[in-house]
Amino acid sequence: EPEVTQTPSHQVTQMGQEVILRCVPISNHLYFYWYRQILGQKVEFLVSFYNNEISEKSEIFDDQFSVERPDGSNFTLKIRSTKLEDSAMYFCASSISGTGVSPLHFGNGTRLTVT
Amino acid sequence: GESVGLHLPTLSVQEGDNSIINCAYSNSASDYFIWYKQESGKGPQFIIDIRSNMDKRQGQRVTVLLNKTVKHLSLQIAATQPGDSAVYFCAEKPQGGSEKLVFGKGTKLTVNP
Numbered sequence: 734e735p736e737v738t739q740t741p742s743h744q745v746t747q748m749g750q751e752v753i754l755r756c757v758p759i760s761n762h763l764y765f766y767w768y769r770q771i772l773g774q775k776v777e778f779l780v781s782f783y784n785n786e787i788s789e790k791s792e793i794f795d796d797q798f799s800v801e802r803p804d805g806s807n808f809t810l811k812i813r814s815t816k817l818e819d820s821a822m823y824f825c826a827s828s829i830s831g832t833g834v835s836p837l838h839f840g841n842g843t844r845l846t847v848t
Numbered sequence: 849g850e851s852v853g854l855h856l857p858t859l860s861v862q863e864g865d866n867s868i869i870n871c872a873y874s875n876s877a878s879d880y881f882i883w884y885k886q887e888s889g890k891g892p893q894f895i896i897d898i899r900s901n902m903d904k905r906q907g908q909r910v911t912v913l914l915n916k917t918v919k920h921l922s923l924q925i926a927a928t929q930p931g932d933s934a935v936y937f938c939a940e941k942p943q944g945g946s947e948k949l950v951f952g953k954g955t956k957l958t959v960n961p
Contacts, residue, residue: 737891739891764947766947768949775951775952775953775954776892776937776939776951777951778948778949778950781947781948783947788947789946789947789948791948824891824892826891831947832880832941832946832947832948832949833879833880833899833941836882836894836897837882837894837949838894839884839891839892839893839894840891841889841890841891842890842891
């Protein structure tokens with residue numbers, strides 16, 4: 734069964750550094766998402782992306798965050814200057830037809846640790 | 849004060865029993881609901897979804913029930929197996945053009961052999 738893949742599985746970075754989290758969504762999916770889960774907390778929506786542009790973003794997704802689909806297969810999340818509170822699991826997801834029409838399929842996440 | 853992690857509701861069942869996991873959702877205008885299973889170290893895994901124009905939907909060994917009157921969602925797992933042990937999340941989609949899912953805090957299911 735096709736799946737969403739994320740790399741790396743664990744990223745450690747120093748505060749103030751830039752990080753790029755990478756995702757390969759399921760190949761025939763058109764909608765892409767980033768969610769995060771701080772340890773012990775709920776899964777939270779960050780951003781949705783469709784037709785090469787952001788379709789919706791949360792309050793968490795401030796100017797330090799950006800997303801990109803640089804080619805036909807990858808979908809990336811960049812954090813420009815990491816803060817301690819950015820430490821979390823970051824999940825990429827994709828969907829064929831968008832939220833509410835078809836289910837979101839999640840990757841296994843990247844654990845980001847900011848020291 | 850210091851924030852603490854969520855204290856997850858827990859459910860412990862015997863192998864072979866049926867499990868019922870409950871979820872109270874927040875937005876009466878939500879029009880789509882979905883259940884995910886999350887095993888340790890993995891991402892949320894899709895189980896089953898339901899739209900607000902339905903009350904019940906069945907999958908393989910799972911049934912989702914939606915009660916819009918009391919904003920309640922439940923997941924029934926038949927003949928629970930040790931491999932069903934995980935944290936189960938419900939999520940809702942606000943009505944309209946929103947693309948986001950709003951997740952609940954999860955229930956930890958433990959299946960005893």
